[in-house]
Amino acid sequence: MTNQINTLLIIGGFYNLIFAVIHLTLPKVCKWKEDIAKLTLVNRGMFQVFSILVTLYLFFLAYVSLFHTQELIDTSLGHMIIAFIALGWTIRAVSQIFIYGVKELASIALTIVFFAGTIIYLIPMIQILTK
Secondary structure, three states: OHHHHHHHHHHHHHHHHHHHHHHHHHHHHOOHHHHHOOOOHHHHHHHHHHHHHHHHHHHHHHHHHHHOHHHHHHOHHHHHHHHHHHHHHHHHHHHHHHHHOOOOHHHHHHHHHHHHHHHHHHHHHHHHHOO
């Protein structure tokens, strides 16, 4: 069971790393410069800060999952972090549904991908709690 938990947390680390790297490309791919230029100075600054924080958060989740796997498995703080990550991906998936809907194929695919993040971390959490 510990091998499965360890493997899922490593997979989760790469999952979060991929999203962190993707998030770095979003400003250019989504042409944020043009869109945020229309915002007030305060809202533009808040948007940029939130974007930086999300990227940092994703890199942190990747780092903890890849390099502190055993601590996640063995400590109560680690268990809380695993639960928090699962909750975060659940919120992201549910937000995808309510904000973008599930009519377009891309939105459906993203919803599934975000729920995968939930499952990657929920399975270890359940296994840890039921040991």
